[in-house]
Amino acid sequence: MRKNKNIYGDEDGDEHGNGSVGQNFGIFRDPDSSPYAKTPFSLAAVGGNVEVLRVLIGWNGGVVPPGLEWGMGIHLRSASKVSLLILAAERGHLSVVRMLVGEFGKDKGVDVNAVDRSGRNALGRMAMAMVAPGAGEEEEGQEEGRGEVNNRWLPVMRLLLEHGADLEKTDVDGRTPLALVAICTGTGKGCESVARLFMEHGADPSREDQEGWTPLAIAARTGCVWLVRLLLEYGSNDGGGGSLVDVNVRDHNRLTPLCHAASGGHEDIVRLLLQQGGAHPDPVDIHGYTPLLWAVEGQQAGIVQMLLENPLPVDVNRQNEDVDTATPFIKSVCTSEAIVRLLLTLGKDPDINALSTDGIPVLVLAVADAPGQPDNGIIHALLEQEGIIADQRDGEGMTALMHATSVGIYGIVEALVSRADVDVNSRDHTGKTPLCHLWPSTTESVEIVRLLLEHGADVNASDDGGRTLFSEAWDRHAFDLMEFLLDVGAEPLWVNSKSEIDADTHADADADTDEKCVFHPGGLFQLAMKFGHAKLVKRALVMIVDNGIVDPTIRLDEHGRTPLCVAAVRGLGEVAKVLLAHSSDKNGRTAQPLALTLAAMNGYNEIVRLLLDTGGSDSDSTQGYMHLLRAMGHGYQEVVKMFRDLHEQAHSAIAADSPLCYPSWLPLFLAALYGHEEVVKTLMASHSASVAKMMMGMQNVKMEETEEGHVEGKGVVNLTPLWLAAEHIWATGGTESSVAFMQYRPKHSL
Numbered sequence: 243m244r245k246n247k248n249i250y251g252d253e254d255g256d257e258h259g260n261g262s263v264g265q266n267f268g269i270f271r272d273p274d275s276s277p278y279a280k281t282p283f284s285l286a287a288v289g290g291n292v293e294v295l296r297v298l299i300g301w302n303g304g305v306v307p308p309g310l311e312w313g314m315g316i317h318l319r320s321a322s323k324v325s326l327l328i329l330a331a332e333r334g335h336l337s338v339v340r341m342l343v344g345e346f347g348k349d350k351g352v353d354v355n356a357v358d359r360s361g362r363n364a365l366g367r368m369a370m371a372m373v374a375p376g377a378g379e380e381e382e383g384q385e386e387g388r389g390e391v392n393n394r395w396l397p398v399m400r401l402l403l404e405h406g407a408d409l410e411k412t413d414v415d416g417r418t419p420l421a422l423v424a425i426c427t428g429t430g431k432g433c434e435s436v437a438r439l440f441m442e443h444g445a446d447p448s449r450e451d452q453e454g455w456t457p458l459a460i461a462a463r464t465g466c467v468w469l470v471r472l473l474l475e476y477g478s479n480d481g482g483g484g485s486l487v488d489v490n491v492r493d494h495n496r497l498t499p500l501c502h503a504a505s506g507g508h509e510d511i512v513r514l515l516l517q518q519g520g521a522h523p524d525p526v527d528i529h530g531y532t533p534l535l536w537a538v539e540g541q542q543a544g545i546v547q548m549l550l551e552n553p554l555p556v557d558v559n560r561q562n563e564d565v566d567t568a569t570p571f572i573k574s575v576c577t578s579e580a581i582v583r584l585l586l587t588l589g590k591d592p593d594i595n596a597l598s599t600d601g602i603p604v605l606v607l608a609v610a611d612a613p614g615q616p617d618n619g620i621i622h623a624l625l626e627q628e629g630i631i632a633d634q635r636d637g638e639g640m641t642a643l644m645h646a647t648s649v650g651i652y653g654i655v656e657a658l659v660s661r662a663d664v665d666v667n668s669r670d671h672t673g674k675t676p677l678c679h680l681w682p683s684t685t686e687s688v689e690i691v692r693l694l695l696e697h698g699a700d701v702n703a704s705d706d707g708g709r710t711l712f713s714e715a716w717d718r719h720a721f722d723l724m725e726f727l728l729d730v731g732a733e734p735l736w737v738n739s740k741s742e743i744d745a746d747t748h749a750d751a752d753a754d755t756d757e758k759c760v761f762h763p764g765g766l767f768q769l770a771m772k773f774g775h776a777k778l779v780k781r782a783l784v785m786i787v788d789n790g791i792v793d794p795t796i797r798l799d800e801h802g803r804t805p806l807c808v809a810a811v812r813g814l815g816e817v818a819k820v821l822l823a824h825s826s827d828k829n830g831r832t833a834q835p836l837a838l839t840l841a842a843m844n845g846y847n848e849i850v851r852l853l854l855d856t857g858g859s860d861s862d863s864t865q866g867y868m869h870l871l872r873a874m875g876h877g878y879q880e881v882v883k884m885f886r887d888l889h890e891q892a893h894s895a896i897a898a899d900s901p902l903c904y905p906s907w908l909p910l911f912l913a914a915l916y917g918h919e920e921v922v923k924t925l926m927a928s929h930s931a932s933v934a935k936m937m938m939g940m941q942n943v944k945m946e947e948t949e950e951g952h953v954e955g956k957g958v959v960n961l962t963p964l965w966l967a968a969e970h971i972w973a974t975g976g977t978e979s980s981v982a983f984m985q986y987r988p989k990h991s992l
Contacts, residue, residue, distance in 0.1 A: 295341070327353070327364055334394035365407050365411070368395045416452035418457075454491075457473060489519035490521060500533050507537075509548075532556075538570045543584060559596065605630065617653075631663075632661050641670075655693055678705050701730055702731075767805075780824075810834075818849050838909045915972070
């Protein structure tokens with residue numbers, strides 16, 4: 243958006259922080275803080291001491307000497323003459339001003355039109371002083387002559403006007419006292435009565451400053467409704483006595499007061515200018531901007547409606563000459579539905595298929611801006627129009643549907659694909675179809691793909707580089723979308739031909755899955771395992787089996803773990819189910835002692851149950867449990883000794899670089915060691931443990947704690963020695979050795 247320039251050349255696109263327009267113009271001066279030379283004369287004038295000042299002037303031979311004051315900012319060091327009349331007047335000292343103009347003439351140093359260094363006379367200085375903090379306020383009981391209620395300057399101004407003060411005196415910027423009042427209306431109190439006084443005495447409301455701004459233009463820009471109304475009232479030539487006001491006067495940028503009011507969003511002033519002032523509704527400034535374009539950019543629906551309802555025509559398709567050369571209608575599609583519908587219903591022949599400077603159709607602009615809109619109302623409003631080209635392309639050959647799939651908004655895609663004039667398989671300049679433009683990571687990705695496919699989209703469509711939607715989903719790890727695409731028949735491109743799969747699959751499986759690579763079932767398996775996506779693990783295994791690729795579930799990682807072990811240590815229950823089902827289909831019941839140990843050690847009770855249910859039972863497992871139960875019967879020290887012995891075996895295996903044997907009692911022991919009580923109960927209720935308990939019971943071993951859930955027989959096992967052994971190992975720092983058990987390839991269980 244091009245920012246408007248205020249009358250001082252500053253950009254005023256920002257709000258005024260303190261509510262004062264004039265202060266942002268940089269023209270205000272607080273008379274009580276202005277630096278002036280403190281002579282007896284100036285002190286008396288500034289302090290309102292009329293008798294003292296009269297005596298001093300008499301002592302000076304009846305001549306009123308000028309005072310001195312310093313400029314502000316860069317002019318602070320340079321002093322200039324200023325009349326005592328100005329110093330007294332801008333502080334509202336009526337008695338001092340009356341004495342000066344009544345007792346001394348111009349030949350004695352009193353000139354009602356004397357100016358300061360900026361060319362402002364006393365009237366102009368008082369206009370600026372009215373916006374100082376507390377200015378214009380009058381309390382009951384103040385001395386006579388301080389002015390009317392809430393305005394101490396008004397009597398002073400009347401007095402000066404009676405003595406010939408010039409209302410058309412301009413300062414160095416060409417501003418009259420009335421123009422200064424217009425600027426100072428932001429915070430000054432009593433400004434309305436002052437403006438009315440000036441108008442009554444013939445101030446010209448159409449007098450232009452050096453930038454071509456009139457008081458009406460300034461009031462329209464600053465949002466001063468009462469001043470606009472007053473200026474129009476005195477300019478109506480019905481007895482007001484002032485000059486006619488030209489509501490269509492243009493400044494040097496060809497901006498009219500209506501342009502200023504519309505750009506500032508001042509709806510009441512726009513209404514006054516149109517209805518009372520008869521302003522032309524469609525003036526064009528030097529940049530091609532109109533009030534309608536200002537109102538559309540500012541999202542001022544009320545102003546837009548007033549302009550369009552005016553009897554005179556307003557061009558909704560006029561291009562500005564700024565960088566974007568947009569029309570009001572093109573701009574509207576990035577604002578609000580209310581404004582778009584106003585232009586569609588009240589505007590004359592809006593070009594609904596217009597192109598922006600970049601060659602982007604209106605509908606495409608609306609779709610691209612849709613994520614910032616509360617709903618899809620603008621798109622629906624456009625699609626309702628007869629003659630809309632729903633498949634119109636931008637400079638890159640992209641249609642509205644392609645943009646809609648790119649931003650991932652289901653409602654817009656649905657509205658477009660339901661039309662007969664929208665091609666779901668159209669291609670842009672790079673060969674991409676709407677499906678290829680989908681951003682895979684959006685929450686609605688799967689549903690949008692489903693919708694496109696229902697309307698005939700090609701799931702395997704590829705761009706000029708051979709990339710498909712599946713390729714994008716693969717690169718971005720969009721697993722749900724990958725699964726859906728495979729379900730509906732997507733055919734991903736493999737990294738190699740079928741004859742080379744067996745030779746290369748091991749390298750593919752070990753590749754870093756974070757890197758973008760071409761699809762391969764082995765890579766899919768690794769990626770799904772890494773992110774714990776059970777459905778894709780299953781899908782990958784099916785593809786691996788169907789294509790005769792080496793089974794990845796039997797491969798070991800650098801820690802000697804199979805994929806099932808990885809699922810066990812990470813608590814991936816659904817993945818573990820898939821892996822166990824795959825092993826069962828291929829090899830029958832498969833014992834997984836390391837996986838069971840890892841699940842027990844980490845407290846994943848559901849995986850422990852799953853492994854126990856699918857792992858079967860054998861005599862070695864039962865013997866292992868009996869070995870532990872016998873040790874427990876002799877006290878916790880015997881259990882500790884079992885652990886220490888296993889510790890020594892582990893060290894020997896490490897030294898010899900040989901595989902480690904996992905005893906069947908190790909999962910139970912580690913579950914107790916790490917405090918997983920539920921896992922301990924589950925393992926004690928297993929078939930092997932139950933058989934061991936029954937056999938121990940037949941040998942009259944002391945039983946204390948009742949265990950439920952066993953399969954054969956009832957038994958009571960005192961678990962206290964097991965817990966005591968765990969406490970002892972923790973106390974002696976021996977738990978670190980349990981990690982070493984997990985590092986080596988299992989050979990067989992005891």
